[in-house]
Amino acid sequence: MGKDRGVLLLSHVGFSFMEDLVDTVRSRGLKTCVLSSMPEPKHQGSRPGTLADLADDVRVTAEHVLTPRDVEEYLDHLEAAGTSVSCCLTVWEGYRYLMALANARLGVPDLDEKQVLELRDKLTLRNRLADAGLSRGRASALTPERLAERQREGGRYFVKPISGIASFGTFPLSADTTWTDLERIAAEVRSDTVYAGVFTTDPGPGGPAGPGPRPETAADKGAKPHASTGHDRGFGMEFLVEDYVPGREFSFEVIVVDDEPHVVAVHEKCEVTEAAGTVLENACVSPPTSLSQEEIAAGIRWVARVLDTLGLGWGCFHVEARHAPSGWDLIEVNPRVAGSLISPSVAAMTGGPSLLDLWLDSLLTARRPAGFLKTLKGLSFSADGTTRSGNATFFRVFFAAPGTIREVGLNDALPLRPVVAQILLNPGDTVETSSREVFLGQVLWSMDRADQDAILPGLLPASERAIEVLYETERG
Known part of the structure; x- marks a missing residue:
């Protein structure tokens, strides 16, 4: 008797788009296997039961953060139970390295763990792209001394966690910013069940050790040791300060198959609010209304160069960028589908597959991608900046x-x-x-x-x- 084919879905504290992901997997006639970390206390009485009703096989761990051992043991369980796992997928960026580990074990082409962890190191990423001529800004580790230095200079700078998510603790540097502000944000992180594990290079036993020590960059010359950014002060997280990237904000939704990037959608963030402790992305329109076809084409070429420079040959990426008269520049490269309504927006534009659909199909067909690539090319922007879609979204x-x-x-x-x-x-x-x-x-x-x-x-x-x-x- 043949084994049932299934997909392993990784859930953070019981959520992470599980309803959408289960529907996406089940529509392909595949078994849904969910591994989740323990939900927050307010959801512990209800969410495990909801997951059990949703999926074909569910395991909820005793901790709030999944580990490599959790994934290995669950894969062993599924194999022993007669399930052939086709691939692993998660939308929670903190588990993207676990997805990479699982797909490596399953023999599915994907990013490797090291690449994922390097993308989450936003300090090294910024300077690496600047060295390659793909960003005009540079970043350095933030210390009390560097905070005062940047404020004396009076230029425009941005502060963000070196390893973070969801714009938590991301804000423009001002003359009023104090080291106490960073201590307050770090304290919020430590007390936040959902987000605590993704703001540190060492979130706990079995968690990611991070990409290893960063090489010293020109921006770090003369700075105190790396730990002086706050890690040894009980912060549990580190911050960077970088040159402010000017221009209007956009995102490129990209599927990469065998080193070939395909831009499925370009969203223009038509309202962005930079608040004291975060950046709120209020509204998006696609296709962009403020860019010419030639500017979109230049953006597509720039994204391809960024991905090539970073060696990102497989996966789904939400590339956040800004465009100014001087050209394109980077905000972040996220190795996942974007949050909010980006994926349904793609479905509305294509009249069919969402970004989640396309990401899953890229994994399921990765060993023989020819048929999927034909579909993907028909849905994506052309190199000249045009799209075949007759739809727009907001x-x-x-x-x-x-x-x-x-x-x-x-x-x-x-x-x-x-x-x-x-x-x-x-x-x-x-x-x-x-x-x-x-x-x-x-x-x-x-x-x-x-x-x-x-x-x-x-x-x-x-x-x-x-x-x-x-x-x-x-x-x-």
């Missing part, structure tokens, strides 16, 4: 304010009916003050590309009222 993400929610719901009086509307919090939920965004909900619209210029000017302001929320201190 979505808005809503962030919660601190307080207790009294009422929340979708506004029915909108000029265009959404194709996706998600409300993520409920009446009675309390939102604490934090340096990371707290998602309230998100709404996606689709339109004919020929109508994009006519529809967006009215939809953009109207969309701000798409989700209506009242807090306990407010009066209707």
